Amino acid sequence: MFATVRLRALTDTLGVDDPQYRQESTFTAAQWRRRLREHAQFAAMLDGRPVGLIGAQQESAENVYLYSLWLDPAARGHGLARTLVEAALEWARGRHARVVTLRVAVDNTVARGVYESLGFTPVGEGVNARDEVSMSLSVR
Known part of the structure; x- marks a missing residue:
């Protein structure tokens, strides 16, 4: 699956x-x-069907990196992105991580809004060469 x-x-x-x-x-x-x-993988289900994913990788004892948040276009707008990120954050806390980081496309305002609503903030110099912004959240 x-x-x-x-x-x-x-x-x-x-x-x-x-x-x-x-x-x-x-x-x-x-x-x-x-x-x-x-890597930890979390799936969102809607009507018994997998419609979303997010991955999490423990990069060091203190840092977890989230990647590849995706929702099926038909499943967007139901709050599932937030649920996926929250599940990954809970996993990171269970692994005793201190910081969770991610990158998001600068123009992906919906995803950035989800991350910001959970407390993620931009870090570093801003936009990288791939038109992404790095964000982080302290989970301890």
């Missing part, structure tokens, strides 16, 4: 010609299992 939803997310956000999609679309079952072992 995870692989199908992840590939659907990549197709929706990046397209099938994107290098990330092309790489992950060739993953074997063993590679998908390794991804699930090495």
